[in-house]
Amino acid sequence: MNCIMCKSKLDKSRVNHIVDKMGRIVIIKNVPANVCGQCGEYYVDNDTAMRLEEIIQELLTNKAEILVVNYNELVA
Numbered sequence: 001m002n003c004i005m006c007k008s009k010l011d012k013s014r015v016n017h018i019v020d021k022m023g024r025i026v027i028i029k030n031v032p033a034n035v036c037g038q039c040g041e042y043y044v045d046n047d048t049a050m051r052l053e054e055i056i057q058e059l060l061t062n063k064a065e066i067l068v069v070n071y072n073e074l075v076a
């Protein structure tokens with residue numbers, strides 16, 4: 001699999017996934033992803049994407065405007 005943006009090779013790594021939901025920021029650290037060495041774009045697999053969506057929905061029940069969590073601690 002290559003980067004959709006620049007066609008470079010992807011490497012397995014971990015990223016900080018940052019989501020802006022209507023002005024509220026959710027930062028999920030240490031998310032496993034395939035990362036482009038050229039442009040920094042990253043791609044998570046379907047399972048991880050589903051987990052992220054669940055995590056984000058749950059976090060948004062909290063009223064804080066900025067939420068920071070660690071993926072490793074949430075997915076044991």
Ligand SMILES: [Zn+2]
Nearest residue numbers: 003006036039
């Ligand atoms: Zn790229």
